[in-house]
Amino acid sequence: xxxxxxSPRHEVTEMGQEVxxxxxxxxxxxxxxxxxxxxxxxxxxxxxxxxxxxIDDSGMPEDRFSAKMPNASFSTLKIQPSEPRDSxxxxxxxxxxxxxxxxxxxxxxSWLTVV
Amino acid sequence: xxxxxxxxSMDCAEGRAANLPCNHSTISGNEYVYWYRxxxxxxxxxxxxxxxxxxxxxxxxxxxxxxxxxSTLILPxxxxxxxxxxxxxxxxxxxxxxxxxxxxxxxxxxx
Numbered sequence: 001x002x003x004x005x006x007s008p009r010h011e012v013t014e015m016g017q018e019v020x021x022x023x024x025x026x027x028x029x030x031x032x033x034x035x036x037x038x039x040x041x042x043x044x045x046x047x048x049x050x051x052x053x054x055i056d057d058s059g060m061p062e063d064r065f066s067a068k069m070p071n072a073s074f075s076t077l078k079i080q081p082s083e084p085r086d087s088x089x090x091x092x093x094x095x096x097x098x099x100x101x102x103x104x105x106x107x108x109x110s111w112l113t114v115v
Numbered sequence: 116x117x118x119x120x121x122x123x124s125m126d127c128a129e130g131r132a133a134n135l136p137c138n139h140s141t142i143s144g145n146e147y148v149y150w151y152r153x154x155x156x157x158x159x160x161x162x163x164x165x166x167x168x169x170x171x172x173x174x175x176x177x178x179x180x181x182x183x184x185x186s187t188l189i190l191p192x193x194x195x196x197x198x199x200x201x202x203x204x205x206x207x208x209x210x211x212x213x214x215x216x217x218x219x220x221x222x223x224x225x226x
Binding site: 004033042043044045048056091093102103104105106107108109 | 149164206217
């Protein structure tokens, strides 16, 4: 089975540019999570969706960040405008709410560098 | 979710068992213990979880103390590919959604 698929895997962009990260969750999963990882702050939850509805976006750092989930098989995380401090690895993860084990599966990450 | 405490790093010898401790003294009755690991340049990977009984799967064993205030993840025969950061996380199992990651334990398996 395909896991969580993220794109792009690597992106280098200039400060001020818009960045869009994409995620395809595991088929049948109905919860989706966006995490950010940096050396200084570790793994932080930015936002998560249940059944395509945003449930908790308290981790979104500021208004420059936005996330959408237009359908069960696709989500985007957008940064506009991007800044050097946004450089990080962004992970998407998904799970099945009905899974009693509550296991969350992560993608391989999108490595973002803003120069 | 209950806070966890893990040693920041540990070494172990290839082929030997690796025992990774985790303290979670404020754990509630409905909170599970989860273990994830993150190999360099990869996303976190689920290892195992448990509520009060010891658990074993193809990757590891989880030993939870009777008072549930601490647990140990056991990698029975560590290999070089087990070098990773291991995260112990406590959260509500059935209804909880978020995984909150702490600093984890950086495990280095040496030949």
